[in-house]
Amino acid sequence: MSLPPPRDLGHGIYTIAAPLPFKSPPWVNVYIVEAGDGLLMIDCGTDWDEGRDAIRSGFASLGLTESSVHSLVVSHLHLDHVGMSKRLVEELGCRFIMHERASELVDRYNDTPGYIQRLRQMAVVHGIPETLANAATDIERAHYMPLIDKPDHVVVDGDLIDLGGGRFLEVLHTPGHESAHICLRDSASGILFSGDHVLPRISPVIMYDGEGDPLGDYMNSLQRLIDIGIQLTYPAHGQIVERGDERARQILLHHVRRLSDMSEMVREADTNAWEVMTKSFRPNLDPLQARLAFLETISHLERLRLDGRINGYDRDGKVTYGR
16 A cells, blocks of 8 residues: 655644554554654654654654654554654654653563563453453564554643644553553644544544443543544544544444343353454454454453443453443
8 A cells, every 4th residue: 555645734733654564553643743842742653664754754854853852752652653763752852741650651661571471361351252262362572563652741731742833742541442542632733642541533433441441441541532522633644534523433433332232141141251352353364353352352341340231250350341
């Protein structure tokens, strides 16, 4: 797939498509914002030479100078957004900004064996057949996902990132897709940089990680953006969304429907997350797709359980969902 060319979006905002080393999504939108005496970058992609070259050439084609970047803001702690952060901070000497929750989770991001251990435990607890469990959790840390450093500057919900001239980016903490996820709203134009929270064609994967209520967090965060009345929205993947609030309503309805469907499956007969996943998603998923679908299924079943619509039973160390 050919990448969209670098663009001047107006309002002192530019975008560069940085290719990613996997099929989907094929690129991440890197946004550059004029900020006082320099530039601010939002998201950076994975750490591989093709992505780095695309960013470098994008700056040149836009007539921008990379050395003017004084701040890198990353929307959340996933490799296609934060993976190149260490390289860029070292090369450009810029400050590295994320939500304070990300600073707490960087060690976990860097700990691949720990992630595999948690994943295998969930596979056992939530019903993946033993013959498939190893394939579903067979993971190696990719070369384009190096260990990263903690941000040297953290923000929380409501903080204002100064862009100079009375202009700022308002930080909106929008957990769900990832617990440290933030959106940024431009005070001058009203534009929302939505990261993966609001995407134009798909809903981001809402992955259960062994605790909490990620889907409930995500749906609440979507409703918050609807209540704010977001309009023009710049997502991390895909094309610009003209009506962010309408797109957020569509995504919210998608999850409401999926919750209803899964609730009916559980009411028909006691079951587990793996069985619900095989009925809810298309067949013949590759190992990565199956893993993501499995974790998303748990997040939906846990939301239903916490809401009192279904029950969850511990039977010999395994979770069964029922009426």
